[in-house]
Amino acid sequence: MSENTTTEAGLRIGHVRGVTLAKWRRIWAERYTEPLLVSEVPDSEQLDGLRDGSLDICFVRLPIEREGLHAIPLYEETIVAWVAKDHVLTAADELTLADLEGETVLNDPSGIALDRVLGGAVLVVPMSIARGASRRDLRYRPIVDAETSQVALVWRVDDENPLIEEFIGVVRGRGANSSRGRAAQGPDAGAARKATKNPDRRDRSTPTPTSKGQAKRRGGASSRARGRRPR
Incomplete structure (x- = not known):
């Protein structure tokens, strides 16, 4: 089995017929510069590319022989x-x-x-x-009583290509600023996430300025209230 240890060529993705990657490809293009090299594979050969190292990751239909493979079930089809x-x-x-x-x-x-x-x-x-x-x-x-078909994302246990983890995050809906995503690992990522999370937050240690007239009116009303005697 050949081993993929570089990321310059992009991520090689296979998928069985019927699986659509349009949404995930769009999100990937917005966040990363490495290309996704996508190819359709026959159901009968869905694991071949992973076994021989020509694919990094593949969308397959379960069940499969999982020895040496990670698998994340994604959804079921009628x-x-x-x-x-x-x-x-x-x-x-x-x-x-x-x-x-x-x-x-x-x-x-x-x-x-x-x-x-x-x-x-x-x-x-x-x-x-x-x-x-x-x-x-x-x-x-x-066919209402037929067993559904389950689609899963599969990759090799011994493949340490970091782009695989990034793509899994995209498929799972992980945000661009997730601490697990490479896109969020820049030097200013933490400050950017904090500002994005609560951009209108004020420094509560600084009192809100009040005019002298407002203070005087509030003070006078308070004094009169304290000095009033019940009849």
Whole structure:
């Protein structure tokens, strides 16, 4: 296994089909100068790039063989039946696994599989794959009792590339001024965070100036109140 110890080339990220990185890529570009080198990988090869060192981090679908790997589960996806638009299954808004009995069921969203779907087969995939294709000749329906597909972020235990921790922070929603983020480690980061947290805070050790007239009026009213006798 090759070992990545430099960061000049950027962070090499793989993802299985259906995972969208647009938001995270935008946030990364706002905070860091190193590029994200993103590539799609087949589900059947989702760990290959991590094992051979050609990827630093990868968005995969669980379950996986986790030996030597860190994994952070991110979210779950609904499973759908993807069929031709005139297939009988499109008559229902939702399906169950029992509805697929007797159908030719496929699980690989390759071009060949889609050709077979147009011929009457049923392709069972995570919803993001069907939704992302936007094909007018196909329709998808959620399978309500199918086990969901879980997406996770995975990287090698022995990879000490500091950009990995930075990217994990972006995915987890960590702010730019987080003490764990490299973007917040500059010499003035602490003062900047303090000012940002409470920019209008006043120094309470300095009394608020009061005019002599105000002091006199308050003082007179107080004296009269103290000198008043009950009737």
